Amino acid sequence: MKRHLISAADLSRADALLILDTAEELAGLADRPIKKLPTLRGRTVVNLFYEDSTRTRISFEAAAKRLSADVINFSAKGSSVAKGESLKDTALTLEAMGADAVVIRHGASGAAHRLAGWVRGSVLNAGDGTHEHPTQALLDAFTIRRRLTGQGGTGGREAPPCAGGPGGASPRVGTARGAGLDGLRVTIVGDVLHSRVARSNVLLLSTLGAEVTLAAPPTLLPHAVGSWPCAVSYDLDSELPKSDVVMMLRVQQERMTAAYFPSVREYSRRYGLDVARMARLPEHAIVMHPGPMNRGVEIAAEVADSVRSTIVEQVANGVTTRMAVLYLLLGGTEFPATEFPAVTR
């Protein structure tokens, strides 16, 4: 694996599987009364957040703490950034403090890439502008794999893995090691143009063998989307019956007034996932959303709260997946398959 995780394109299929398998090992930890490992004791992880994102920051913080790392939270508000310090000067400051890893969330595309040129430690991109959010894609892949791939095999439409029917919505733990997402059909719906989640998912899911389709109004697709490793559709309804996974993207408030679509209602009518649309999905299909949701806009409340929804699971899997990434970037490349010793008091 590379020293930094900036783009999902940094990950080979083997890298991605190593992270997912490691996360699978770590998942067992969440069920223990003491959820902590000594692995990163004495290492420092800085959460450098230039954008508000309680969800992602807490997820990374929990992940680092469960690995016993020291965590420093640096948020743009109330810090020297507010006084006009440049990203480079902030980077040099963190460098001087001996950060082993910097987790950065920034409003500018490429900020994580630039930061990696200025610090010695590992840089983890926790979302940069409209570029990428690779750990979101990893946790999404992890969630899909747990839900839809059988033991050592692959899922897909031909062999729906959730043989138990709708009851198969309960997560299966530890059954999918080594498996990719080969043949699974994932439809990503909404504002692809401005979505870092979509960019990372297209790259990672296709690396793992999934067939990705983007469904969106033409105004919300990049001009050169034809060069991406995925299919494109303007018609959500025709995609739903053949989808194993539907991933709904958040519609940002600022898009609603910038002529990308005529009105929120029309967007919702054409691209929102409501109960009627959900009924067109195959029985085993799951519904994902990276959060935070606009209930009633891109996703109906009944859908968000249905058994198909993995939204809460995605949050839990986020901690596990980020632990795996921190472990592999900071701790080493191999992960013992044996039980982890829990930290004892």
Add this chain to the structure above:
Amino acid sequence: MTAGHPATTGNPGTAAENQARWLIRGVTVPGDGEHGSRVTDMLLGGGSVTAVESGLNHSGARVLDAEGLIALPGLVDLHTHLREPGREDAETVETGTAAAALGGYTAVHAMANTDPVADTAGVVEQVWRLGRTAGHCDVQPVGAVTSGLAGTRLAELGTMADSAARVRVFSDDGRCVSDPLLMRRALEYVKAFDGVIAQHAQDPRLTEGAQLNEGEMSARLGLAGWPAVAEEAIIARDCLLAAHVGSALHICHVSTAGSVEIIRWAKSKGWPVTAEVTPHHLLLTDEFAVDYDPVFKVNPPLRTEADVAELRRALAEGTIDCVATDHAPHPVEAKETEWAEAAFGMTGLETALRVVQLAMVDTGLLDWAGVADRMSVRPARIGRLTGQGTLLAAGAPANLTLYDPAAPAEAVVPAGASKSRNTPFAGMELPGRVVATFLRGVPTVLDGKLA
């Protein structure tokens, strides 16, 4: 190739006269249409070329052995940002013109987006005087088209034209005169004093927040796209306006294949349209943005390989009239940032001729006579300059550049005379070397260094 010592035999003449006399031996003068390229001697005196023929001898003149060097008429840049007044931390007239001389230039057009904006006779005269004081090359100020570059009402174009700076080129460069009515009026108005409007073609609405050429790279990097159509739509509109009012339009830094097609069409109609291309658009593509290094952030943005190929073809065939640097110096902190935060622009004066050799001459698209035409003769004509852009013959002003095209390719070091270091060519191996530059017979550069 080194400056010789004054000859000591014969009638030496007065010291002052001899100071002003140079004998350039064995220099190659590119063909001029009538004659082919030839190796000859050239005598400079009294600010002029006094003789061009083999076997020249002049006692008392300083001798420059120019074997292997090409003599080009002094280069003329239609598009330079000297940043003074206002941003003397990035560049001054002194440092910018020194960089120009080192690049082989004897005249530059100083763009109007200074602080205060060059939209009055006072500011253009100040810049013009600073240029005369610096003495490295002629500085011809460009006047703003609209007051404060605000795009709402015309600046006092006639007053700037009548000033000591004799402004003929007007541009809101950096911003587009996007209001079609205002553009029409500007084009019409400058006919009274043979002016030209140099348009920065960029539809503002189509490029809100734009960061990089809209295409595969912008989609992959998540940077807001700057679509080619935003340039082409304005160029098409302005060509039609120029034809309608019969006034001179010059198009700055053309960057797309589609723009070339529109300009080719306008020229085929005989319309009074001229165009320039920058060295960086002749060599670099948006692929260079892959690491988000803002040294490659420029406006208009770097485009695709297909665009680069078409721009080269257009310059070779003359559809694009000239090379203009758009030399845009910025201090380090304006570029050591996130991409979106960084300033647009790159330096170019010191590397322009070498880039043109690599992109145009070494590829067989243009010969040295063509380079003289595209980098000196035509830009001087478009800028309405007198005493610049004249082919080197007896009687011509002694503005010239001696260039060694065979100098071994050397990596560009961003440490020249410019105050700024934002060259996109740093570390790139470029051929050739500017050996000497003469401004009205006086060397501004000798042996590749400021004289």
